[in-house]
Amino acid sequence: MTGHRELEWIELQRPADDFDEPALALVARYADTANRVTQHFWGDEAFDTTVDELVAKLRHDEDSISRRFLIVEDGVDVARCVAAIGREEGARAAYLSAWVVPEARGRGIGRALMERLERVGAELGATSLQVWVDHRPPAEGDAGLAPESGHGAIAADAPAHLLTSLGYRLEQVERISELDVERARHELERHRADASAHAGEAYEVRSWEGSTSPELRDAMAALHARMATDAPAAGLDVDEETWDAARLQRYEAEMAEAGQTPLQAAALHRATGEAVAFTILVLPEPGKPAFQEDTLVHADHRGHRLGMLVKAENLLQLGRRHPDRTRVITWNAEENRPMLAVNEALGFAPIGVEGGWQRRLRAGDEEGTAAPGTMSA
Numbered sequence: 163m164t165g166h167r168e169l170e171w172i173e174l175q176r177p178a179d180d181f182d183e184p185a186l187a188l189v190a191r192y193a194d195t196a197n198r199v200t201q202h203f204w205g206d207e208a209f210d211t212t213v214d215e216l217v218a219k220l221r222h223d224e225d226s227i228s229r230r231f232l233i234v235e236d237g238v239d240v241a242r243c244v245a246a247i248g249r250e251e252g253a254r255a256a257y258l259s260a261w262v263v264p265e266a267r268g269r270g271i272g273r274a275l276m277e278r279l280e281r282v283g284a285e286l287g288a289t290s291l292q293v294w295v296d297h298r299p300p301a302e303g304d305a306g307l308a309p310e311s312g313h314g315a316i317a318a319d320a321p322a323h324l325l326t327s328l329g330y331r332l333e334q335v336e337r338i339s340e341l342d343v344e345r346a347r348h349e350l351e352r353h354r355a356d357a358s359a360h361a362g363e364a365y366e367v368r369s370w371e372g373s374t375s376p377e378l379r380d381a382m383a384a385l386h387a388r389m390a391t392d393a394p395a396a397g398l399d400v401d402e403e404t405w406d407a408a409r410l411q412r413y414e415a416e417m418a419e420a421g422q423t424p425l426q427a428a429a430l431h432r433a434t435g436e437a438v439a440f441t442i443l444v445l446p447e448p449g450k451p452a453f454q455e456d457t458l459v460h461a462d463h464r465g466h467r468l469g470m471l472v473k474a475e476n477l478l479q480l481g482r483r484h485p486d487r488t489r490v491i492t493w494n495a496e497e498n499r500p501m502l503a504v505n506e507a508l509g510f511a512p513i514g515v516e517g518g519w520q521r522r523l524r525a526g527d528e529e530g531t532a533a534p535g536t537m538s539a
């Protein structure tokens with residue numbers, strides 16, 4: 163294989179004022195580069211990002227620090243990279259991502275990017291480096307690669323080889339599945355009625371589009387905070403997240419600026435008036451599927467089918483409000499049997515797997531770090 167030429171790292175910056183034309187043009191090049199990778203893997207534009215989404219992310223850096231780079235070789239955009247970490251005191255897990263466009267692969271670019279990105283992660287204070295990667299499931303009759311837990315497996319593909327050679331371990335596998343809401347409507351109504359009967363009079367379900375009303379913000383923020391620690395993480399290091407009503411409002415403002423519409427459903431405990439379970443669907447620009455984001459039932463209120471109740475309610479809300487958006491995509495940890503059982507019952511079908519990889523840094527690993535900027539690598 164022929165090696166790569168000198169690589170230029172151009173960092174996306176948040177301008178002091180507003181995004182001017184050159185800043186927006188750079189964001190657009192970054193989005194195009196990212197979308198060439200997702201379109202190549204998925205075969206359609208469902209997972210594309212947009213300039214508005216990226217600008218909203220760059221503007222909202224209050225809760226996490228992200229460094230995003232466009233990688234250029236001989237004047238050609240060949241890759242994009244991200245390193246991100248939470249702003250909480252003591253945050254130790256950095257998320258890294260290096261995507262090389264299909265035409266530029268096999269020349270050592272991916273390895274060069276990961277090696278430098280690891281130094282960026284260490285500079286951000288991380289002691290645990292994590293990478294989430296889209297994979298295919300193993301071919302029929304092939305065991306593929308399984309995490310320590312034994313739940314799920316991935317095909318041993320190029321990113322798996324690269325990450326293994328860099329010392330990462332596959333810690334967790336998530337199943338990616340898709341539902342046709344229109345086709346599932348009857349099942350959804352049946353499951354909502356059944357869950358509602360189980361939950362009984364103690365709970366009330368509410369659903370809405372857009373931002374959360376003020377009286378629910380504190381309880382919804384508390385549920386978001388639990389999401390980081392309560393969702394199964396297998397062997398991945400997870401940082402606690404601090405959420406309050408103000409952070410919830412920032413999260414919802416970012417979605418609005420990104421051109422995304424949240425559909426939310428929550429179960430309220432009638433005795434206290436508090437939200438004790440919630441779920442969110444995010445609708446990007448028209449023409450794209452809806453994405454199932456977080457779902458959580460507070461530990462004190464499990465066992466009453468509230469997970470099914472809020473999910474079924476929210477998917478029915480999607481069908482009611484946006485009959486044109488029938489595709490829903492979701493991610494679930496392979497060990498999260500209760501959640502998978504709910505989704506299988508609703509008719510979600512697997513379309514791929516995502517691997518959660520991790521490498522823990524040892525003391526001294528971050529020595530000799532060079533700060534990347536817009537200079538050549």
Ligand SMILES: CC(C)(COP(=O)(O)OP(=O)(O)OC[C@H]1O[C@@H](n2cnc3c(N)ncnc32)[C@H](O)[C@@H]1OP(=O)(O)O)[C@@H](O)C(=O)NCCC(=O)NCCS
Pocket residue numbers: 199259260261262263266267268269270271272273274276293295296319320321323324325327
């Ligand atoms: C994973 C990815 C970044 C590799 O980029 P690349 O520029 O082709 O990588 P490199 O040329 O540096 O190769 C790095 C290693 O990947 C593996 N690899 C590359 N091409 C491969 C192939 N066709 N089959 C199997 N392994 C392959 C090899 O282990 C290789 O190491 P080697 O050079 O010692 O043989 C690229 O395939 C990609 O962007 N994929 C989609 C996004 C993604 O999954 N990113 C995760 C990044 S960790």
